[in-house]
Amino acid sequence: MELTLDRVTKNYGSKIACDRISLTLTKGVYGLLGANGAGKTTLMRMMCGILEPTSGSISYDGIDVSREEYRDVLGYLPQDFGYYPEFTAQDFMMYIAALKGLPKAKAKVRTTELLELVSLKNEAKKKIKTFSGGMKQRLGIAQAMLNDPKILVLDEPTAGLDPKERVRFRNLISRMGADRIILLSTHIVSDIEHIADTILVMKSGQLIHSGSLDEIIEVIRGKVWECTVPQDVADMLTEKYPIINTRNAAEGVFLRLVCDKKPCENAVNTEATLEDLYLYYFSVEERTDNK
């Protein structure tokens, strides 16, 4: 079970959305991190055969992304997906099941199982247009799993889910990652931190990091500091260093920042998290842009 991306590039005119991305994905959960416009959705769309790469190739065990056999083992949840207004949740599932080539009897069984799994069993006969954002998202997750896919691509799957649903979803993905390739993108860093075996970081169309949480965090290990300082010192530090967090405290301004050496006298070195890394990378980008 191997999904191979070989120097995959996508250009829109002179803009490079994805730049020579090479990856080999095996069983497990992969988390894709990146700011808006980093190229995450473009990469996912190319992996699902929706967009054709400008150059490079994508294949699963030697089967090219453009082939029916590839789509047969694929499950995809787009960032935004529509639905036909007259559809109930059950109609939607049965319709997608037909597109995935499931026979009617199998489709009925899978629909019942999956609607129960995403807690929509009681809403199966209700029209989707009456659903909340979270319910639609759960339905989207259910449809992606109809064909028991070997490759599951989820673009912002936790958007619109409440904390309880997110925890359930994370547990489900962790279980499913044992025997398939799961790639998910999200802005909620803690989701990726909890479930991804491998984290991929994209910036300006390029894959800048790939590795386990520990390997990724290594970049800023020992560089995250916390301190509480007066307002004027806080302003000076904000100018100089990437700030992860800022909060007004009784004794002054609390700052969490990234710096190679101790930024001020009372700064305390703390454990780095993925969120620190994410904010560090993308605040550096903003700071560079502003300059």
Next chain:
Amino acid sequence: MNVKKELYEAFSPPEPKRKEIFLNALPYPKLSFSQFVFSQIKYIRKRVWVASVLIVAAAVFTVCFMSLKAPSYIGLPAVWIISSLTPFLAMLTASEISRSNMYGMTELETACRFSLPQLTGARTLILGTVSFAVIAALTLLSGIFTPVGIANSAIYILTPFLLVNGISLAIFSRFKGKESGYISCVSALFVSVSGILLQGSQMKIPENICNNFCIALCIFGTVTIILTMKKITNGANYYGTHT
């Protein structure tokens, strides 16, 4: 003593372990393309079937009514009235083929085993068969019960159908939501009414000029349909500007 029976009654069989996982892991036969096409019939909205029946019924009524009450109008006027019904079928057919784009389903459908081009092909096959049956029924009705003849009837009935189908497909592929429905409806109404008005006016257009003009419109409609269908089935068109 029946040992087998005694044993059966004395012990209950153990609950199967991992039965669900085992059953789910079993390979199952997937739908073939022809089965897939049949599976899509029930997703064609009722209004297409209702409109098809109503159009044929209205054509039968027109021919019967004119034969009995206004025999002098049983020629070209009857054919133009019948042909004025087809733009509405063309509009409904086009909206059905373009549904994926209208409701933002293209991305999801493209990533499925039977992807967007196959789905569009299936819908076109079903709707094309229905439209062909309706057009054939209308042509036979006009050709047999009016003096216009089958060939001329076919041209006059096909022209508004192909024209509106092409225009509507182009509209639905370009615009999303209800607006596209309204614009397409206006175009169907315009073509439908203008045919009747042109025929009812005092302008005497020679038959060969009229026929050539209709054939030109048919060719224009057909080319538009082919070009737009190519665009619809190429999912990448819809996402070309997104990152």
